Amino acid sequence: MDFSDIVGQKEIVESLKNKIASGRVGHAYIFSGPKGIGKKTMARIFAGLLLCEEGSGGRRCGKCMPCRLFDSGSNPDFREINPADASIKIDDIRDMQSDIIIRPLYSDRKVYLIVDADRMTEQAQNCLLKTLEEPPSYAVIILTSSNNDALLETILSRAANYSFRKNTPEEVKEFLKSKNIHGNKPVDFIVSYADGIIGTAVELADSDEFTTIREKTIDLVIKLSDSKLASIFNIYKFFDENKSNIETILNIMVLFYRDLIIAKKEQFGHILINSDKKDIILDNARRFSLRKLLDNIEAVETAHKNLKQNANYQLTIEVMLMKIQEE
Amino acid sequence: MSYLALYRKWRPLVFEDVVEQEHVVKTLKHSVSSGHIAHAYLFCGTRGTGKTTMAHILSRAINCLNPQDGNPCNECEICTGIISGSILDVLEIDAASNNSVDNIREIRDEVVYAPSQAKYKVYIIDEVHMLSTGAFNALLKTLEEPPPHVVFILATTEPHKLPATILSRCQRFDFRRISIDSIIKRLEVIAAANGVTVDSNALRLIARKSDGALRDAISLLDQCMSSGSKKISYDEVLSLIGIVNETFMTGIVQAIKERNTREILRLIDRLVMEGKDIPQFTSDLVLYYRNLLMCKVTDDPSYIIDASKEAIRQMKALSDDMDREEIIYMIKELSQLESDFKWAVHPRVQLEITLVRICENEVNKLNNDILSRLSALERKVDNLCADQQPAVKPASMENAPLKQYERQEKPEKASSKVSKAQMPLPEKEPKPDKKYLDMWDEVLNELKNCGRMAIYTFLLGTKAVELGNRIIGIVFGESKKSNIDVCSRAENIRIIEEIAGRILGREVKVKCIDEDDINIDGNDNPPDGSDEVVEKAQEIADKLNVPLNIIDE
Numbered sequence: 001m002d003f004s005d006i007v008g009q010k011e012i013v014e015s016l017k018n019k020i021a022s023g024r025v026g027h028a029y030i031f032s033g034p035k036g037i038g039k040k041t042m043a044r045i046f047a048g049l050l051l052c053e054e055g056s057g058g059r060r061c062g063k064c065m066p067c068r069l070f071d072s073g074s075n076p077d078f079r080e081i082n083p084a085d086a087s088i089k090i091d092d093i094r095d096m097q098s099d100i101i102i103r104p105l106y107s108d109r110k111v112y113l114i115v116d117a118d119r120m121t122e123q124a125q126n127c128l129l130k131t132l133e134e135p136p137s138y139a140v141i142i143l144t145s146s147n148n149d150a151l152l153e154t155i156l157s158r159a160a161n162y163s164f165r166k167n168t169p170e171e172v173k174e175f176l177k178s179k180n181i182h183g184n185k186p187v188d189f190i191v192s193y194a195d196g197i198i199g200t201a202v203e204l205a206d207s208d209e210f211t212t213i214r215e216k217t218i219d220l221v222i223k224l225s226d227s228k229l230a231s232i233f234n235i236y237k238f239f240d241e242n243k244s245n246i247e248t249i250l251n252i253m254v255l256f257y258r259d260l261i262i263a264k265k266e267q268f269g270h271i272l273i274n275s276d277k278k279d280i281i282l283d284n285a286r287r288f289s290l291r292k293l294l295d296n297i298e299a300v301e302t303a304h305k306n307l308k309q310n311a312n313y314q315l316t317i318e319v320m321l322m323k324i325q326e327e
Numbered sequence: 328m329s330y331l332a333l334y335r336k337w338r339p340l341v342f343e344d345v346v347e348q349e350h351v352v353k354t355l356k357h358s359v360s361s362g363h364i365a366h367a368y369l370f371c372g373t374r375g376t377g378k379t380t381m382a383h384i385l386s387r388a389i390n391c392l393n394p395q396d397g398n399p400c401n402e403c404e405i406c407t408g409i410i411s412g413s414i415l416d417v418l419e420i421d422a423a424s425n426n427s428v429d430n431i432r433e434i435r436d437e438v439v440y441a442p443s444q445a446k447y448k449v450y451i452i453d454e455v456h457m458l459s460t461g462a463f464n465a466l467l468k469t470l471e472e473p474p475p476h477v478v479f480i481l482a483t484t485e486p487h488k489l490p491a492t493i494l495s496r497c498q499r500f501d502f503r504r505i506s507i508d509s510i511i512k513r514l515e516v517i518a519a520a521n522g523v524t525v526d527s528n529a530l531r532l533i534a535r536k537s538d539g540a541l542r543d544a545i546s547l548l549d550q551c552m553s554s555g556s557k558k559i560s561y562d563e564v565l566s567l568i569g570i571v572n573e574t575f576m577t578g579i580v581q582a583i584k585e586r587n588t589r590e591i592l593r594l595i596d597r598l599v600m601e602g603k604d605i606p607q608f609t610s611d612l613v614l615y616y617r618n619l620l621m622c623k624v625t626d627d628p629s630y631i632i633d634a635s636k637e638a639i640r641q642m643k644a645l646s647d648d649m650d651r652e653e654i655i656y657m658i659k660e661l662s663q664l665e666s667d668f669k670w671a672v673h674p675r676v677q678l679e680i681t682l683v684r685i686c687e688n689e690v691n692k693l694n695n696d697i698l699s700r701l702s703a704l705e706r707k708v709d710n711l712c713a714d715q716q717p718a719v720k721p722a723s724m725e726n727a728p729l730k731q732y733e734r735q736e737k738p739e740k741a742s743s744k745v746s747k748a749q750m751p752l753p754e755k756e757p758k759p760d761k762k763y764l765d766m767w768d769e770v771l772n773e774l775k776n777c778g779r780m781a782i783y784t785f786l787l788g789t790k791a792v793e794l795g796n797r798i799i800g801i802v803f804g805e806s807k808k809s810n811i812d813v814c815s816r817a818e819n820i821r822i823i824e825e826i827a828g829r830i831l832g833r834e835v836k837v838k839c840i841d842e843d844d845i846n847i848d849g850n851d852n853p854p855d856g857s858d859e860v861v862e863k864a865q866e867i868a869d870k871l872n873v874p875l876n877i878i879d880e
Contacts, residue, residue, distance in 0.1 A: 008602070011554070011566060011567060014554060014555075015550065015553045015554055016553075018553050018554060018555040019553050021555075022553075022555065023330055024330040024552075024553060025330050026330065026332040026549065027331075027332055027335075028332070090424075093424070094424060097424060123423075123426075123457070126423035126424075126454055126456075126457045127421075127423045127424040127457075128423075128424075129421070129423055129453075129454050130419075130421035130423065130424065130453060130454065131421075131424075133335075133379075134335065153373070153374050153484075153540075154374045154454075154484055156543075157374045157375050157540050157542045157543045157546065158542070158546075159546070160332070160546055160549060160550050160553075161546070161550075162550075163569055163604070165569060165602040165603075165604070166599075166602050166604070167602060168599075168600050168601070168602050169599070169600065170600075195672075195673055195675065196599070196602060247672070251672050251673065254673065254676055255673065255676060258676045258679060258680065261679075261680070261683060262592060262679075265588045265589060265592065265683065266589055266592060271592060271593075271596045290683075290687055291687065294680065294683070294684050294687070297680055301667075301670070304670060305670050308670060
């Protein structure tokens, strides 16, 4: 892997490359962005480059001692700190601090990668502060975080913060195509659903279950508005069977209603998310009033929120269905 | 030596270089030059304001062999020794990782030894708020009366976490947030020294983004410079921070103002295509509306709004034909949206929906508008109920004639007779139900006698009618309608019920009703349809957060 394998994030790649080329490598970095966007990948590539002795132009040589060790995962100058369970504890950081004062063995640098740094406990973060501000001259510390709010301000201000941008839909599409993993899947939908996060897109494209659930959900949404009150209990069966995927289902519903609204408001359809269902959407858009659609979305959102707060599953879903059904 | 991050490279070495903490600098310099050195200092303030830096400078200044007007010379062997870390008399301790009692005990054991080279032994305890309670207490005695050759400097961002006993033993200095102008000045110096030119707009943006912390600002500058170009433009900084430019903001605000859904959707689509962060954009949008509001309420917004003259002029133009209420409404809605992002999987959809909804509502004048919409709604509900009423039950017929007579303002007894004659009623209905209650006057008199004059006056000229099994309706004529609200208050209703119950000799419930509505109210088993309507109205009212009073019997 090298920088050219990374989709998008041009500014970050350029900036990191420049840093290496000009020798202006700082001592602390935070890579932040949503899960699955490629923070860890980027950090590993960067670390590999920092350790390599002969690489140039953003590529590792792959032959030198540090590179070979790095590839086999046993380079002692590179250390990854992962949350052992739910969080990274102060002892993990102390451990790292006692390790960081030992000079590097093979390279000029020593790289520490703290994965999911937002899961450091408050004590652990405080413990890291001094080291993060002035580590030994050879050390580089990279933190990855998907939630900067969980990091102390004092941590954030000590490191160069690179926030990873969501990829544009085109980039994700290209990526899926180049990997040839989309098969006969609704690529456009997956791209939109993944919302610019390549990790999610790949995961979705790989899963057949996701495609089936989507078909069923959309089918159900259309049926729902025609049905009688009593049939809700039949419809509920579907939700009961897919309890583990409820979040996906609710999201698909929201996206579908959103598309109906767009179709109502817009005459041109290129910003539809379910672009492969264009006909169905245009057909159905007329059947609902705008207000009803907005209400439906709200009903789904409320259900979503309640479920996250551990509300009774059946009750929540049925209430949602009834709300959607009523005219 | 490897590359040093700018904020470390540019760590000030003399007091004068510390930005905007003159109040601290002056005091410290004076105490150094006059030799009045306290044994414990506490530096507090937000991140990036110069606490650690100040501690470093102070530790050199008091030890310097050749101090210059209170400043360290940074050239003598002591100064250079301290800078390079080869002199062991200045100890920087990271309290966050050495926070236990044992660490403090070590310090306590060491302080008794005289310094090896320097004049003072200086302990800089950084992030001191992280010490454990035990550790704080272990430090107390030493902190109060250390040997004469020891100086403690504590630094923290969170002084409120320190015990009062620690606070009272130290000279406390509060470090201010650094103003935008000072940050800009400092950044200019640094940029110039690195041979980079930065647009003044761009500098301002960096300064604003860093929220009073110089370290953040310098880090950002560092990041901008790492692109390698010698000239940094406003747009580069924008794209680095990932926020949108003014033109885009104005565009979307304009579109929202014009309720142009299509344009809004198009702009959001562009936002997504460019890979911008939606939650970040939303909070920027809130801030932009806040600025518009400031433009609206002040004559000279340039003091409050930190933006270029051109941008302010634009905001002013934009805010001119917007209501204050509308702006506040937008801020409210968008802030709500911001907190909803926590749950959202698709921030984009959330933003779209919220804006579409705002456009649909056309709520311009917030309260007034909602009220008028609500009253329209109530009227509709009433009409609906009235429409449904005749078709449903024979029971509902009983009241039809009643209504007629009321309109004709006939005496009570006559009305009841006519009603009987005109319309034969189902037998199971007891007769007195169909006429105004004779005893009502007695009830009123009793009220007066009990001293409930207020209620008595409000009820004067009203009539009462039995509505169903134990319910009495008080009928307010055309001229008395305004009294309904007062009389419907729970406390008043209770009193009326009590007295009416005493006079009638049985327990009754009382409802206040309008003369026109009597036919509805008399309908003691409303058809299902009306229930649904009422429920819906209630639901809508809930959504709008307005209490809705529906007389639903």
